[in-house]
Amino acid sequence: MDDREILQWNKRLADQVNRGWDNYKHVHIDLSTARIDEPVRITGEFLYVEESSGAAAVAKIKLNRNTNDALDLEKGVEIKTVFIEVYITNEALEDEWLDLVIGINFEYYQAIDRGDEVQQVLNLTHANPNTNVAAAANPCNQALIKADVNNTQVAWVDFGVAAVQNDCLPLDAGEWVRIKISNTDLINANFEVGGEIVFIVFEV
Numbered sequence: 001m002d003d004r005e006i007l008q009w010n011k012r013l014a015d016q017v018n019r020g021w022d023n024y025k026h027v028h029i030d031l032s033t034a035r036i037d038e039p040v041r042i043t044g045e046f047l048y049v050e051e052s053s054g055a056a057a058v059a060k061i062k063l064n065r066n067t068n069d070a071l072d073l074e075k076g077v078e079i080k081t082v083f084i085e086v087y088i089t090n091e092a093l094e095d096e097w098l099d100l101v102i103g104i105n106f107e108y109y110q111a112i113d114r115g116d117e118v119q120q121v122l123n124l125t126h127a128n129p130n131t132n133v134a135a136a137a138n139p140c141n142q143a144l145i146k147a148d149v150n151n152t153q154v155a156w157v158d159f160g161v162a163a164v165q166n167d168c169l170p171l172d173a174g175e176w177v178r179i180k181i182s183n184t185d186l187i188n189a190n191f192e193v194g195g196e197i198v199f200i201v202f203e204v
Helices: 003-018
Strands: 024-030 035-040 044-052 059-063 071-073 078-083 086-090 097-103 122-125 142-147 155-159 169-171 176-180 187-191 197-203
Touching: 059 078, 122 187, 142 169, 155 197, 169 176
Parallel strands: none
Antiparallel strands: 024 097, 035 086, 044 078, 044 097, 059 071, 059 086, 122 197, 142 176, 142 197, 155 169, 155 187
């Protein structure tokens, strides 16, 4: 170590001692209740989403001020910056949750399998309204489905069965969902306006 590294080490060690070695904690976020910029008083300089209930467990987070841009909050996300408060936004997702690790002078990661490769984006559309259409067959492990930001009405999405309006997952323009799925041909869509689009990004 050079002199600067030793000085930095001494400062970090002193900080740990002053804090009584209390430099990290777990925070559980229950997503079953909807939130819009709900403040959560947590302080740190490191945030890591360690675990989640599944691919559907997603939220948005703003750091320090509710006027800041929102960041995605899902398993594997890591954020390094100083914060004294965060603001959480999420839809009401029954039985879904996120577990966070918050730290000061602390970092922690789990190994994440990044072996999957993203494939060419699929466009799912139909010229006629209120008509089911299924994606072409492609084996995959997971997929992200996003409604075109230029859509004017809801795109209805279902899996393994025909999509029926008002009876499956609605995606407004720009909304998205991530799912684990074995083949893209299980993804079905039904559009309120003919010619509108959902995009499918899948990994194998």
